Amino acid sequence: MKILAAMSGGVDSAVAAARAVEAGHDVVGVHLALSRMPGTLRTGSRGCCTIEDSMDARRAANLLGIPFYVWDFSERFKEDVVDDFVAEYAAGRTPNPCLRCNEKIKFQALLDKAIALGFDAVATGHYATLIDTPDGRELHRASAWAKDQSYVLGVLTAEQLAYCYFPLGDTPSKELIRREAEERGLQVAQKPDSHDICFIPDGDTRGWLSGHLERTAGQIVDESGDVVGTHDGAHGFTVGQRRGLQLGRPASDGQPRYVLSIRPVSNQVVVGPKDRLAIGRIAGGRYSFTGAPGFNLETPFACEVQIRAHADPVPAKAWLRKVSEADRTEQHRAEATHEIVVEIDLVHAEPLLGVAPGQSAVLYIGTRVLGQFTIDRAEAAETMSAVASTLSV
Template identity: 80%
Template sequence: MKILAAMSGGVDSAVAAARAVEAGHEVVGVHLALSRMPGTLRTGSRGCCTIEDAMDARRAANLLGIPFYVWDFSERFKADVVDDFVAEYEAGRTPNPCMRCNEKIKFAALLDKAVALGFDAVATGHYATLRGGSAGRELHRASAWAKDQSYVLGVLTSDQLAHCYFPLGDTPSKDLVRAEAERRGLQVAQKPDSHDICFIPDGDTRGWLSDHLERAPGDILDEGGAVVGRHDGANGYTVGQRRGLQLGRPAADGKPRYVLSIRPVSNEVVVGPKERLAIARIAGGRYSWAGEPGFDVSAPFDCEVQIRAHADPVPATARLAPIPDEERTEQHRDGATHEVVVDVDLERAEPLLGVAPGQTAVLYVGTRVLGQFTIDRALPESPERMTTAAPRLEA
């Protein structure tokens, strides 16, 4: 196959490209220039997509003997990831920019360009596996649970999966990948993993947002509507937050209080006890399926739901349903008619904690990624339990 290897400058993508070459594919390396500040340098293990990363990717490509290019996707990245991140916080939501980057940049803009240029697939260093199913390719978890990255790939569609190549999916550990990089002479063998949001390399999301959003002071309320403090901008808070609330009135029981909800229209933040963060039902739109489900998703089905990249999945029952007018909130996107509704199986799992509108929920059936949706609303209790028999699917 003719493979375009997306090379971030890290050890995973370098080894993925090396394995593609070793497998006999015709491989071309490409690094995505996403930053509009090309002089920015990486600091320790924070951030990515810098000049240093581009140079590391080029050195790896040279060692492998493959052509190498740098493609400037900075305008697309700003519009589809950075601006979306700002807009979501402005609307009182908590977005996941890595999901948007995979959806809009790495597996949309990049893959579309690769296919247009005649490549058969895009290879990345993600830890996930692809399997053939009766209705096409399926996305599954990696063999190494601790390194599994299938969650952030949950936005991929059937057409995109047909052009994906994940050479690291069956590798049992990251240590083995680093050891392989050493054997191959790759200088990035011991390079630290990047973490945090790439365009906020110092990790100070609230500080970064204060430079990109207008912030107006407002009230912090308890669940009864009493004013218990003031904030300097509701868009600087997120559901589940405890620190930095600066409450003027302590709780009657003396226990800490957490952000329960954000009201962007009235510029209010509502706080309450930790137990009020427990959620039994989530629902939302902007959904997609990672390949054909193979069954009727409008009927309740058993699955597991994961709401963060490193969270444990919990047993649940889900379905795709029309949005009732009486349940439509300001969090719903205009024009949405259907949403995915998920009930946590409280007999087998604890409620979800700290669920914020804007987060991504990924549905699994066994190891298979079924699909994903953006959470619009979360309820502490399910109005009713789904009683329809749920189809059980093979992993």
């Protein structure tokens, strides 16, 4: 096959490209320049897509003896990932930019260009597994769950999966990848993994947002609507946050309070006790599926749901339904006509904690990724007690 290897400059993508070459494919390496400041240098495990990463990717390609190019996707990245990130926070949601990057950049913009140039597949260093079945290609978890990255690939469609190539999916550990890189002579063998949001390398999301959103003072209120403090910008808070609230009035029971929700229209931050962060039902739109489910989505079906990249999946039941006006919240997308509803199996799992609108929920059936949706609303687990006994899925 003619394969375009996306080379980030890290050890995973370098080994993925090496394995593609070793398998006999016609491989071309490409590094995506996503930063608007291409001269930025990387600091340890912080930041990515820097000039240093580009140089590391080029050195790896030279060692492998494959052609190498740098494609400038910085404008597309700003529009589809960075601007979306800012808009989501402005609307009181907490987005996952890594999923948006996979959806809009790596497996849309890059994949579209690769197909137009005649490539058969795009190879990346993601830890996930592709299985071809009589009913089509399926996306599954990697063999090493500790490194599994299927969550951030949950936005891929069946059409995109047909052009994907994940050579690392059956590797049981990252240590083996680093050892293989050393044996191949790749200089990135011990390069630290990147962490945090790539375009906020110092990890200070609140400070970064302050430079992109107008800071408007507002009220911090409890669930009854009583004012218990003030804030200088609601975008600086996220659901589940405890530190930095600076409340002027302690809770009546003396217990700490947490952010329960953000109301963008009234510019209020709602706080309450920790047990109110326990969620038994989530729902949302902006959904997609990795392939034909093979069953009626409007009929409740058993599955597992995962709401963070490194969270454990929990048993649940889910179904697709029309959005009623009564269900809409301030964080609900106005254009959503249908939504996926997920009820956590409270008999066999703990409630989800600190669920924020804007987060992505990925649905699994066994190891297979069924699809994903963006959370618009969440209901406290205590309101689900009446139905908990029926959730044997």
